[in-house]
Amino acid sequence: MPTPRYILALDQGTTSSRAMLFDHGGGAIGVAQQEFRQYTRQPGHVEHDAEEIWASQQSVARQVLQQTGIAAEQVHAIGVTNQRETTILWDRHTGQPVAPAIVWQSRITAPLCDRHRSDGVAGLVREKTGLLLDAYFSATKIEYLLDQDPDLRRRAERGDILFGTVDSFLIWRLTGGQLHITDCSNASRTMLFNLQTLAWDDELLRIFRIPHSLLPQVVDSSELYGHTTTDLLGRPIPIAGCAGDQQAATFGQCCFQAGDAKNTYGTGGFLLMNIGAVPRQPPEHLLTTVGWVIAGQPTYCFEGSVFVCGAAVQWLRDGLGIIKTAQEIERLARSVDDAGGVVFVPALVGLGAPYWDPAARGGIFGITRGTNAAHLARATLEAMAHQSADVLEAMQQQSASPLTALRVDGGAAANDLLLQLQANWLDVPVQRPSVVETTALGAAYLAGLATGFWSSREELRRHWQMEREFHPAIDAVSRQRSRARWRDAVQRCLGWATDSEVS
Numbered sequence: 001m002p003t004p005r006y007i008l009a010l011d012q013g014t015t016s017s018r019a020m021l022f023d024h025g026g027g028a029i030g031v032a033q034q035e036f037r038q039y040t041r042q043p044g045h046v047e048h049d050a051e052e053i054w055a056s057q058q059s060v061a062r063q064v065l066q067q068t069g070i071a072a073e074q075v076h077a078i079g080v081t082n083q084r085e086t087t088i089l090w091d092r093h094t095g096q097p098v099a100p101a102i103v104w105q106s107r108i109t110a111p112l113c114d115r116h117r118s119d120g121v122a123g124l125v126r127e128k129t130g131l132l133l134d135a136y137f138s139a140t141k142i143e144y145l146l147d148q149d150p151d152l153r154r155r156a157e158r159g160d161i162l163f164g165t166v167d168s169f170l171i172w173r174l175t176g177g178q179l180h181i182t183d184c185s186n187a188s189r190t191m192l193f194n195l196q197t198l199a200w201d202d203e204l205l206r207i208f209r210i211p212h213s214l215l216p217q218v219v220d221s222s223e224l225y226g227h228t229t230t231d232l233l234g235r236p237i238p239i240a241g242c243a244g245d246q247q248a249a250t251f252g253q254c255c256f257q258a259g260d261a262k263n264t265y266g267t268g269g270f271l272l273m274n275i276g277a278v279p280r281q282p283p284e285h286l287l288t289t290v291g292w293v294i295a296g297q298p299t300y301c302f303e304g305s306v307f308v309c310g311a312a313v314q315w316l317r318d319g320l321g322i323i324k325t326a327q328e329i330e331r332l333a334r335s336v337d338d339a340g341g342v343v344f345v346p347a348l349v350g351l352g353a354p355y356w357d358p359a360a361r362g363g364i365f366g367i368t369r370g371t372n373a374a375h376l377a378r379a380t381l382e383a384m385a386h387q388s389a390d391v392l393e394a395m396q397q398q399s400a401s402p403l404t405a406l407r408v409d410g411g412a413a414a415n416d417l418l419l420q421l422q423a424n425w426l427d428v429p430v431q432r433p434s435v436v437e438t439t440a441l442g443a444a445y446l447a448g449l450a451t452g453f454w455s456s457r458e459e460l461r462r463h464w465q466m467e468r469e470f471h472p473a474i475d476a477v478s479r480q481r482s483r484a485r486w487r488d489a490v491q492r493c494l495g496w497a498t499d500s501e502v503s
Contacts, residue, residue, distance in 0.1 A: 005076040007448045008064070008237070009440035010057055012082040012166050013245065014103065017056040019064040020440040021075075024453065026463040028437055030070070032063035039100065044107040047100040050088045053166065054173050061233065072234040078174070079241030079447030081248035081439055082166040084189045087141035089152070089214075090169065092162050095177050098152060101166075102141040109140035116140070121207055128194050128201055130279060130288030132356070138165060139191035139208045146209070156211050163214040165190070167242050174239060176229040182216040184298065185247040188290035193218070195279040195288060198298060221247075221292035222446040241446030245439050246270045247291050249409060250301060252442030253433065254464040256457050259401025262438070263388050263422075265412035267314075268352070269306035271388060273395045273403070274299060283394040285356035292446065302399065304353030304391035310412045312346035312380050322373040330415045333378035341366040343489040344379040346387075351494070354394040361496040365489050384412065385421040386486040392426060405429045405469075409438045416470070423470040427479060434465040 006029065011018040016035040020028055034056040039047040065072065085104035090097045102108065113135050116122070122133040131137055142163055146153040155161050164172065168182045187193040187200075192210065194201040200215050219225060221243045227236035243251060246264065250272045253262040258276035263269060274291060279300045282288040291299040313326045323329055343365045345351075350358035364376070396403055405428055412418055413432055423430040435441055448454040454463075472479075 005074055005453065006070060007444040007453060008061065008075050008078045009444040009447075010061060010078060010080045010170065011245070011440040011443065012053060012057055012080070012170060014083045014086075014105070017053065017060050018440065019057070019060040020437060020444070021064055021068060021070060022441060022444040026435060026441060026445075026460070028435060028441070030064045030068035031437070032060040032067060034060050042108075046103040046105045048086065048103055050090070050097040050101045050169055053101070054170065057170060058232065065233065072237065075233070075237050076453050077238040077240045077447040077451040078228065079443030079445070080167050080170055080239065081243055081245050081443035082170065082186070084165060084186060084244040084246070085136060085138050085141075086166050087138045087145070088164055088166065088169045089142070089145055089156075090162055090164075090172075092160050095172065098161060099145050099149075102145065104136060106141070107135050109135040109144045112140040112144060116207065124207075125191060125204070127281075128196075128204060129188070129191055130195050130282060131189075131191050132285070132287065133191070137189060137191040139204070139210065142210050142214070143208045156214055159211070159213040161214055162216070163210075164216050167244070168216045171225065171239060171242070174228045174232065175226050179226045180216045181219045181225060183219055183221040183242040184290045184293040185221055185243045187218050189244060195290065195300070198290070198293065220294060220296065222294045222450040224450055238451055239447070240450035241443050241448070243292055243443060243446055246272055246303065247289070247301070248442030248446070249439040250274070250442065251292055251445055252438030252440070253407040253409065254457070254461045255407065256461065257401075259399060259403060260407070261392065261395070261403055262407040262409065265309050265384065265408065265410035265418070267309065267311045269309035269384070269388055269391075271304045271306070271391045271395070272301040273392070273399060275302055275399055276300065276401075280398060283354065283398050285354045286391070286394055294449070302395045304395065306387045306391065307350060307352040308346045308348050309384050309387065310410070311348065312344075312383060313412070315346070315348060316377065316380060322376065326411075329377050329381065330417050332374050333381050333417055336374040336378055339379040339382055340371055340375040341368070342371055342375045342379040343485055344376065344383045345489050345493045346380065346383050347493050351490070353391050355490070355494065357494050359495045359497040360493045363489060363493045365492070381415065381418045382421055382482075383486075384418055385425050386483070388422060389425040389483070403428055405431050407431045407433065409433065409436045416468075419470045420473065423472045424474045424479060425483060427472050427476075429472075430470040431466050432468050432470075434467045
């Protein structure tokens, strides 16, 4: 019998690095995970040490092979997926980082964004990139780092400094400095990438004062880029797939047709909808992003981010103490037939899409003497589903294809009641896959397609298996009433905080 072959996915996240091995059926046969430090030297500013990211990712890649007994010769290819927007600068000659990595969560460049906004460039950024002018993205992070150190800016202008999001830095290190690349999905999150031309935009580079020489070469999301160094795992292994984490999860969910959508229920909620081969201007406060590019053909997505999703459950656990573990919320919420008229808007750090209001604050409405912890638990799950429904309804307004089902993943996707509520509010089926590690699976799929491990997206679609489907179980009148009450509660929470409280 031939030796079994596997795809290794490197999944570099915000708080930990993981490595997973997948077989030809798309099944996960091994996983290793390692956390690394978060640095918060001042409020609102989050940093990483790129060397710690690299060390943790190396470690888990080796661990997963050791734990499963898989030899390096059995690894057909490697796919990379990563936390997006996090910004790393390093020396072209030594490969050493020249500053701490500024994490996507960091708000340290908000004043720079305000300055650019006052210069009237927000509309141009929106038109060219599909993004909002915001500190979330990479451009102002690069600008900030170069402005902090005049010598660093001089070195950058000489061509001695390189920029990359985490994928670029990992692939640089994996190949011993032979490749300085990024794929289109990650490039589209920098606020420097033109969605129409699929290239770095010279006008945006001038606005943000970023030398072109810093930037990686932009490549497809699925193609043979190069090979790892021999010392990493014992032999050179092809690197053939790369995508940002949310785009990789969308690909792992086989959302290959326009109108397909997935939702990841994590600390926040990330919704992506495939909109096809032509970029569209997104609805207000939503984004257009590159999903992936294969054989030169792009797929675009609408994206909306909910700031607080699973974090609301954490607040019930850590802030109020009404549950001891996050898993308890479903049992508690099921102990009542409904939320007893309670509506909870979890705007604990403002509201994300489709409102994008940092001044919003949380509110709990409809409390009576009869309200108890179970009502609040159920209202929390309802809020998670309502927020996702808000984003998807906004997407639907400008999507050419109707939503026929929502595929879900993330930790909270294990909650059956949440998914039933989601189906109720959306009035479409909600589908939970058998393999919920869709981010790593998407990276593996992209690598395997490029190297012939899998023949086509049609084959991948055949591998995708549904563990359970949730169908709408309420009538239209009840749905409309619940959605209207939710929207009323949201309106009462908008603009609550003062300017000083927001900053």
